[in-house]
Amino acid sequence: MSAKDTQPERAITSLLPIVSFIKPYKWVAALALFVLLVTAALNLSIGQGVKFVIDSGFIAGSREQLTQAIGSLVILISLVAVGTFCRFYLMSWLGERVSADIRKAVFNQIVHLHPSYFEENRSGELMSRLTTDTTLLQSIVGSSFSMALRSSLVLIGGLIMLLVTNLKLTLLVIACVPLTLVPIMIFGKRVRKLSENNQSAIADISTYAGEIIQHIKVVQSYTHEEKEKQSFGGEVEKAFGVAKQSIKQRSFLIAAVIFLTFGAISAMLWVGGMDVLEGRMTGGELGAFIFYAIMVATSVATIAEVYGELQRAAGAASRLLELLKIKSLIQNVPNTNEMKAHGETAISFNNVDFYYPSRPDSAALKEINLNIEQGKIVALVGPSGAGKTTLFELLQRFYDPQVGEIECRGENIKLLSLTDLRHSMGMVPQHPVLFSSDVWHNIRYGNPNASDEQVVEAAKRAHAHDFIEQLPEGYNSFLGEQGVRLSGGQKQRIAIARAILKDPDILLLDEATSALDAQSEFHVQAALNELMHTRTTLIIAHRLATVTHADLIVVMDKGQVVATGTHQTLLEESRLYQRLCELQFDKANPAPV
């Protein structure tokens, strides 16, 4: 979201929905508010203590009364200290608790969102919402809000006490209040706008750095280090520029408030001092008055400072709540149907047209009609960009087609529960994803309830057990980002073991054996054969040699199915298939007939 999208009037009110996150802890919040009220009252009563100390102690010249007055003051201050401890603890606890809950809610929301959402929104920006934005809210609930409330209470109480103590001086103070409010309004608004720009500039930085770190080898092999340093430097400087403007406005805000409030106090001291000299008020009254005036001034200053923070948090809150409001485009229907027991047709595509949301004008799939029988091996072949992967994406309901329907065992997949549908399918992608965790975790991802024995058994069937045993710590070795490096074929076999453990009815293979050497290919192919056994299998075949024995080969081109048949029939009937074969097979390596 850009700063432009946020309407100024949404400022503080956009924090309101946070209340629903505080609700579960309403007793903690109520107790914290009660303590806050009591300490604010106690704070104010210190002023009376000051008056008592001056008038009864110093002016009256009585040692006894001075001791008594100081004693009461110490008790008061002790109570304030205890109250402050409780307030601080409860409020901070609430802040941490609420931000933890918001973080969880945001993450829970993100994992269910439709994949196309992530194409439109950069991961760096989402990360910054999870971390920076929630941290801002934590400081709001945990401290800024209580500071604002406490200061408001002290401000009101202080003004009342001022009125009680001396009307004329109070009017002087009150006349100065609008003077302090004007800069708060002007600068506060600017601060809020700039802070939002700042947030999104920081999100840009982290996205940029994340991408470079992820692709560091490409950067180094093209020797683009200097260029990337410059570009990143540019991004950082841009963020600094925005931050600088924001700092300037905030500094102006604070300086103006301090100057104006303390200027007013000086004026008041002068007027009050004159009154004491002329006997119109006691020294204690002036002491108490100054005490209250300082409290009022600091409250106004605190509110001014916190107001800017509240505005920043309002931006964060509106971004987070916007994210929480997004409905996944892929949803379960209210009453999902049970997936039928095995039928003759495992999967069928009926007149399916599909356009990616980012390319609404060009069909990625057009008029797809396809029947895939139970237990058969079906290969999808065709030039790059033909729509093979897209077919897999639709099957798993990462996207829904705009026209036509897809059936799984005779049931429209939109009417099945997403969990049942995805449970029935196992995907082995071309570039398997490993998590930064050990081998156990990575294989067990296919079935979190699997025992160690079952994991090892799956690894053996995937021809992965031997190389896993040779890793530095065997099955306990860390894979993924920070872990040991695995070869493409090894990663593929871990992914196959994962799929074996999932034991799906329908297997989706994005075959990647073309990238492997003969030895790895042999192992991966053997593992795949083990996996395909007794299942309905769809293979995206990049190398025709591996699928010549498929029960059905589907030839795709430009989003359409242009021919279907066996290797032999297609060799006779499909020009495109012939051409693909000619490109891949030669005399030394002839096509099987």
Ligand SMILES: Nc1ncnc2c1ncn2[C@@H]1O[C@H](COP(=O)(O)OP(=O)(O)OP(=O)(O)O)[C@@H](O)[C@H]1O
């Ligand atoms: N997320 C996406 N958003 C927009 N267009 C996409 C997206 N993914 C794929 N496409 C486009 O859809 C078309 C089909 O792509 P798809 O990945 O299904 O082809 P493919 O046959 O699997 O190709 P390859 O063999 O190279 O993997 C292509 O034109 C591609 O550019």
